[in-house]
Amino acid sequence: MRTDQMALVAFMQAGSTSVYAGSWRHPATEHGYLDASYYAKVGRQLEEGCFDLMFFDDRLAMPGIYGGSVDEAVRYGARPVKLDLSVILGVLAQTTSHIGLGATYSTTYYAPFHVARTFATLDHLSRGRAAWNVVTSVNDSEAQNFGLESHLGHDERYDRADEFLDVVAGLWDTWEDGAIQHDRASGYYADPGKVHELGHVGRYFSSRGPLTVPRTPQGRPVILQAGSSGRGREFASRWADLIFTGDPGIDVAREHYSDQKARIAATGRDPSSVRICPMAYAVVGESESHAKEREDMFLNDLVDPMASLTLLSELMNYDFAQHDLDDPVTDELIASVSGIRGLVQNLRAHIGGDKVTVRDLAGHRATLLQGPRFVGTGTQVADQMEEWFTSGACDGFVMAATHSPGSYEDFVRMVVPELQHRGLFRTQYSGSTLRDHLGLDRPAGALTRSAS
Template sequence: MSLVGFMQAGNATVYSGSWRHPATEHGFLSASYYQKLGRTLEEGCFDLMFFDDRLAMPGVYGGSVAEAVLRGARPVKLDLSVVLGVVAAATRSIGLGATYSTTYYSPFHVARTFATLDHLSEGRAAWNVVTSINDSEAQNFGLSEHLGHDERYDRADEFLEATTGLWDTWEDDALVLDRENGIFADPDKVHELNYEGDWYKVRGPLTVPRTPQGRPVLLQAGSSGRGLAFAARWAELIFTGDPGIEVARSHYAEQKAKIAEAGRDPDAVKMLPMAYTVIGESEDHAREREQLFLNDLVHPMASLTLLSELMNYDFSGIELDAPITDELIESSSGVRGLVKNLRANFGGETMTLADLAGHRATLLQGPRFVGTATSVADQMEEWFDTAACDGFVLAATHSPGAYEDVVRLVVPELQRRGVFRDRYTGTTLRDHLGLVRP
């Protein structure tokens, strides 16, 4: 089983009410806060911690960022290259991942950033590939509106071709470092890329030698038709949003088949749904904590603000009891596949705007494992053992306490059952994940 910590470099976890929880530490503007998170997850032998990101405050709802700022609906987002740098210095084994957009960055910038991180962390870097989702991000980069859904993925395919090509411009043994003869590197083993596509032209070579992992690990979370195909071609970890075990099993089988159709080994790609864990001394205690964590701390306006950001659609003029229709989903240019998965979990019942907004504010598109440490481990093991997933991306109801609960209580139970490691046996993130070095 693979375990990944789902991070935000800001005022809240992916659960937008987390900043209000009495046990949450408000250290999100300090290096020591993120270093503590890294050390906690490393103590629990997690494969990876990765940080989500957006390139704008949520500002689609009502055309304003006011509600996001007022309600703490994730308005703070620090620069991830700096955050991961300070975490790398405080940890030794855990993988370190960041979200970078193929829509608003350039292949050379991303290739250099993650190659540098892979070297300085001694082989622990991962890139969560996203295409960005809304007009607010576009407007921070001099554009009036975001690219269309499929167009973003067409551009992203070229972006990955160029970026992975740049990572390969240095051969493994290009560095010579011969002091006596004054030979730094072999020029026959450092190559121009000369990539040319419809969207990008990149000469190369990269200014960073080949990295310990060969290439950083690639994560991706596309769940629409176009997103599934993109993940099948590129992803080594696929981050999913499957609300129930039957939906997850169907998605798992479909995605693995697409990976095989793309000519890759399905067993070499891990699928990891996002999940919450709420752990108590008893089942009743856990349910009480769940009520506080996931139901009592989210303001309705935070829900609508985050939903508008996700869908790139202004819901300010729509009633809360309005149904979510196919036409509404298709009229948005944001994350479509996630919403379709949520609707499937409703079992034919009508999903309203209020239902969807509540899911977005708490990010409940994945399972919620609630109970004692033993029963939470039971639930996780059922998903893992029945072809629903290869592990989990664990989100926090509050931070760092939710992760401390998992590491202290659930991880030892999984280790006793033999489904999770009790120590790191390799040195790189690819070693942890059992991935071949390219």
């Protein structure tokens, strides 16, 4: 029997839709995504529900793989808008006081020093609530915005990412705790013996250091990661504090959970120190029938097939414009498109058959079936979440919004009290940092030398 409590994370978008591409068409969606007050409002709502963390997804390009053009993304609202997350989190650092604040930054298109400084600064300004969602990016459109013709291969991206994390973690440790003295009388600002050069020279990166930001309240910001391939799982096992998964069913999730915990242990880390949280969607109603009606409207009726194909092309880095919607997904197609095999397997498991069309695949992705849907009253949704949490499938959930901010309003009003009543989730924040919320230790610095 578990004695810990689940983690709850809000999966955010700083743009025109939630993770569900049809959400902008929902009548209750607020189109305030270009206004700072919108993000502050959502942050305060999530704090009312005692969420551990809100983190923002990102892409560094408008979807433009489908047909070699961004026209479909713009026409159908397939996530054409993505704001700068450092600015959004700066707003939230000032307008919230407890919830963790996370952003997605790429190890392929940013530099380690830049990322280390950004998240160290956020950790100070938020008083210890920063998190970095590590990605290697997904497609050629992003590469072409950074002066490259094509995206790096899968294994090379992870080779770079491993070294990138080594450099960032090292830079965060270049200041020891207690380095700053602020002795006005003597003019002694900080102890040089507690500030270190990094001196990293590697295959992909060189960084002298020290970082220009002192050691942060958390020691190191929390690391999130969502690798699903074998290499991705190994990477997450080495680096992540919270692993974000996409398992559509509880049996698959249990297998993933067991495998990931074993991989974490194999690195020499304590498996209980890493939270594993699948992305999930809650559609809550005043009655079960009301919830099912909302599910049809929220998730099944609002997304256009062309928007679905546009986003599928972006995700797979493959132009699906060369196929008709009703073309079968063949073994040849599966073999030729990196990353598609797992999506097809999940879809086959969901529909209970082997025959899958391009339309099926696009709809499966667009209507959020790659993670569990929890549908029902607040009590029924809490029942489903409790089953996952107590049966070895997860340590919590990354909750995606069907529309914003109403989806989170419903969840906080109807589901969170049920989870709290059962002792599955906190009733108030007991610590001040994100590491406190997640039950994570503050890491010791790796660099020390005797003061001269």
